[in-house]
Amino acid sequence: MLRAVSLFLVLMAVWLLLSGHYTPLLIGFGIASCLLSALIAWRMAVVDHEGHPVHLGPKIIVYWGWLLVEIFKANLDVAKCVIFPAKYLRPVMFTTKVSQKSDLGKVIYANSITLTPGTVTVDLDNDTVMVHALTEASADGIKNGEMDRRVTAVMGET
Amino acid sequence: MIDLILDTTTWALLIAGGLLLLITGLGLLRLPDLYTRIHAGGMADTLATFLIFVGLALQSDDIFVTIKLLMVIVFVFFTSPTASYALAHGSYVAGLKPQLDGFGPPDAHADDEKKDAP
Numbered sequence: 001m002l003r004a005v006s007l008f009l010v011l012m013a014v015w016l017l018l019s020g021h022y023t024p025l026l027i028g029f030g031i032a033s034c035l036l037s038a039l040i041a042w043r044m045a046v047v048d049h050e051g052h053p054v055h056l057g058p059k060i061i062v063y064w065g066w067l068l069v070e071i072f073k074a075n076l077d078v079a080k081c082v083i084f085p086a087k088y089l090r091p092v093m094f095t096t097k098v099s100q101k102s103d104l105g106k107v108i109y110a111n112s113i114t115l116t117p118g119t120v121t122v123d124l125d126n127d128t129v130m131v132h133a134l135t136e137a138s139a140d141g142i143k144n145g146e147m148d149r150r151v152t153a154v155m156g157e158t
Numbered sequence: 159m160i161d162l163i164l165d166t167t168t169w170a171l172l173i174a175g176g177l178l179l180l181i182t183g184l185g186l187l188r189l190p191d192l193y194t195r196i197h198a199g200g201m202a203d204t205l206a207t208f209l210i211f212v213g214l215a216l217q218s219d220d221i222f223v224t225i226k227l228l229m230v231i232v233f234v235f236f237t238s239p240t241a242s243y244a245l246a247h248g249s250y251v252a253g254l255k256p257q258l259d260g261f262g263p264p265d266a267h268a269d270d271e272k273k274d275a276p
Binding site for chain 2: 017018020068072075078079081082083085089090091092093110112113114115116117118119120121122123130132134157
């Protein structure tokens with residue numbers, strides 16, 4: 001129930017940010033539609049720790065900042081690889097351990113790997129993930145386990 | 159003065175983003191198989207999108223337009239890895255083998271750097 005209220009507040013904030021029209025009639029419509037959406041989501045029982053992961057809180061924002069820097073560096077590596085394939089292109093495929101327990105943590109980790117250019121998640125099993133990497137260096141970036149550690153810390157599973 | 163700084167930053171970001179899109183296109187043609195081409199496509203989804211939309215957001219006078227442009231980045235960053243995973247996983251399940259050898263010795267690039275150093 002508390003989660004449904006929080007979902008309504010988030011929906012309302014997004015509505016206010018995206019609308020830009022603040023007349024009583026339109027705000028009334030906004031409140032009505034957000035209330036209806038939150039109510040339907042609550043009735044369908046999809047407002048849980050996966051559908052509305054509000055418990056991740058500010059930790060996920062810090063993680064996104066770190067991920068953005070990693071994406072920046074990885075993009076330059078892939079660009080180098082495309083321009084000089086003979087020198088840098090060494091594709092590898094390997095499996096590595098996933099230390100997150102929850103499905104949400106595994107999905108965040110697997111999507112983070114895919115979002116970083118140079119590494120793509122090909123298969124996600126119970127506790128292993130198969131990764132295709134463009135170079136040995138980008139493969140080592142996953143194998144050293146820093147991203148895995150950070151996602152586990154964000155999930156609060158240590 | 160502030161307009162000049164904003165315009166210059168936008169130009170730099172748009173040119174960098176456009177250049178990355180060009181490299182993405184080159185990579186899609188040049189790299190050998192589907193899995194390596196997904197990596198090239200990943201550049202357009204991530205840094206190129208980020209640079210171009212931040213550059214455009216600097217140009218809008220309306221704060222709401224800026225927020226909408228920045229939210230596009232968030233939505234693309236959430237959806238594009240899912241699409242890449244669907245593509246890679248689908249190809250893997252269908253039995254497509256990645257091309258992993260025939261690219262020269264694995265430590266070739268380390269040797270090159272040693273030769274370049276002195």
